[in-house]
Amino acid sequence: MKEVRVRFAPSPTGPLHIGGVRTALYNYLFAKQNDGKFLLRIEDTDQLRYVEGAEEYIKKSLNWLGLIPDEGPDTGGNMDPHRQSDRKDIYIKYADKLVESGHAYYAFDTPEELDKMREEGGESSAKYDHSTRENMKNSLSLSTEKVEQMIAEGIPYVVRIKIPQNEVITFNDLVRGEVSFSSNELDDKVILKTDGMPTYHLANIVDDYLMKISHVIRGEEWLSSTAHHVLLYRFMGWEDSMPQFTHLPLILKPVGKGKLSKRDGANFGFPVFPLEWYDKSEDELFLGFKEFGFLPEATLNFLALLGWNPGTEQEIFSMDNLIEAFSIEKIVKSGARFNIEKAKWFNQQYILIMTDDKLAQALKPFVETAGYNVESALLVKLAVIMKPRLELLTDFIEKAKFFFDDNLTYDEKTIRKKWKEDNITNVNSLVELLKNTEDFSKENLNTIMHDFIQNNNLSFGNIFPLVRVALTGTLSGPDLFETMEILGKNTVLSRFDVAFRYFDSI
Numbered sequence: 001m002k003e004v005r006v007r008f009a010p011s012p013t014g015p016l017h018i019g020g021v022r023t024a025l026y027n028y029l030f031a032k033q034n035d036g037k038f039l040l041r042i043e044d045t046d047q048l049r050y051v052e053g054a055e056e057y058i059k060k061s062l063n064w065l066g067l068i069p070d071e072g073p074d075t076g077g078n079m080d081p082h083r084q085s086d087r088k089d090i091y092i093k094y095a096d097k098l099v100e101s102g103h104a105y106y107a108f109d110t111p112e113e114l115d116k117m118r119e120e121g122g123e124s125s126a127k128y129d130h131s132t133r134e135n136m137k138n139s140l141s142l143s144t145e146k147v148e149q150m151i152a153e154g155i156p157y158v159v160r161i162k163i164p165q166n167e168v169i170t171f172n173d174l175v176r177g178e179v180s181f182s183s184n185e186l187d188d189k190v191i192l193k194t195d196g197m198p199t200y201h202l203a204n205i206v207d208d209y210l211m212k213i214s215h216v217i218r219g220e221e222w223l224s225s226t227a228h229h230v231l232l233y234r235f236m237g238w239e240d241s242m243p244q245f246t247h248l249p250l251i252l253k254p255v256g257k258g259k260l261s262k263r264d265g266a267n268f269g270f271p272v273f274p275l276e277w278y279d280k281s282e283d284e285l286f287l288g289f290k291e292f293g294f295l296p297e298a299t300l301n302f303l304a305l306l307g308w309n310p311g312t313e314q315e316i317f318s319m320d321n322l323i324e325a326f327s328i329e330k331i332v333k334s335g336a337r338f339n340i341e342k343a344k345w346f347n348q349q350y351i352l353i354m355t356d357d358k359l360a361q362a363l364k365p366f367v368e369t370a371g372y373n374v375e376s377a378l379l380v381k382l383a384v385i386m387k388p389r390l391e392l393l394t395d396f397i398e399k400a401k402f403f404f405d406d407n408l409t410y411d412e413k414t415i416r417k418k419w420k421e422d423n424i425t426n427v428n429s430l431v432e433l434l435k436n437t438e439d440f441s442k443e444n445l446n447t448i449m450h451d452f453i454q455n456n457n458l459s460f461g462n463i464f465p466l467v468r469v470a471l472t473g474t475l476s477g478p479d480l481f482e483t484m485e486i487l488g489k490n491t492v493l494s495r496f497d498v499a500f501r502y503f504d505s506i
Helices: 018-033 054-065 088-100 111-121 144-152 200-210 220-236 262-268 296-304 319-325 340-352 356-369 376-389 395-403 412-418 421-435 442-455 460-472 480-487 489-505
Strands: 005-008 037-040 104-107 158-161 168-173 177-182 190-192 215-219 244-248 277-279 284-286
Touching: 005 018, 005 215, 018 037, 018 054, 018 215, 018 244, 018 296, 018 319, 037 054, 054 296, 088 104, 088 158, 088 190, 088 200, 088 220, 158 220, 168 220, 168 244, 177 220, 190 200, 200 220, 215 220, 220 244, 262 284, 296 319, 296 340, 340 376, 356 376, 356 395, 376 395, 376 480, 395 480, 412 460, 421 442, 421 460, 421 489, 442 460, 442 480, 460 480, 460 489, 480 489
Parallel strands: 005 037, 215 244
Antiparallel strands: 104 158, 158 190, 168 177, 277 284
């Protein structure tokens, strides 16, 4: 059986979009399920759109997610180099081969001449194809001598694929079934640019062939280009080595039409990149899933189900589960709508099953970034008590801040409602009782406070809210007695003193 070899081939023209992450994930799952190889190939042939730092960003993102390539720019392998800008001489050789066989040709048209052709042709026929190529400046319309002269004089040219007329190009897509295109709908794509760099179409085909790629799993935006690629395989004589194609559905906006964009993330307040990215051109920082507080495992689980249906009710999948269950045949054809609330739900499920030590370790960078120095032992205790209350790791800073920051903002609505004469007297009596308590364990505090309320015929609703607000600033939070135990006696009594003086001032 032919070895399964797949590639994730992003272009370093900006940050890795979450849709690209899903593509990488599906390639990774398919490779691992079939004991195959997962390659990373950097497709940097478009030097005009190259963005400094983008390649490193892509690699860091895959590393954070645990999608480690078996072969790639930093991993090596028998197919080096894995960066297309380092393979320039290879593509020129194959472009020449296509010209020699009559399946491609030189084109010397200037940008102005191309614009004129499109203007005269109108929108319906404004493309470089069989209907226009004979009237343009290329090796099909010029004499051999003239072409050789122009090349010798250094006149810039591109190489274009020569699309045949009146053919139906058909291929099988593992998601969409049989797909057909009329060759008359296709244009003579540029396959080699004036700088000697290939376009996506040539580089993609040559690299997939030389790297022995068995399956191409990519976004549906490349579906319309596949007809050109099928022709290139035929023209090269590589039809028997042509990979199986799979085109993935779009990830759609949360609301409205169209695919998810970085601007949607900015507008709706959620991440669309795995890691934070500073866009120099817009002088804007975009936070990633990591900085928002998502776990990489939860992010992958969420993305796996964004376009793939396992056919069961199961939603939580470990990586091993995903590798076992994944099937290209169960990828859906229609677009999958992005739902940030569902992403948070997945993250919460993963937080709940984390060990306390591992959760504390995951929380530590966020605590430090917020400027707090929390001892490891305390952080583990807080991880235990806060775990059920977290959707995102970043929630911890807001919801647990009162444990390590004495500067509280108090819920004044509760204070005005509850800080009445009888309650003030009773709360002060309770504080005096706590001052004389040596055992500040949550079990003993529970007993003391419940006995106090019962013995004095009091209501929990008049005492507990004031105690909680005095200690945490808010009515919401983890178990009150566990909170008091973690804060410790000295901190609890100090906060009562500060809080009650503030309550009196309102």
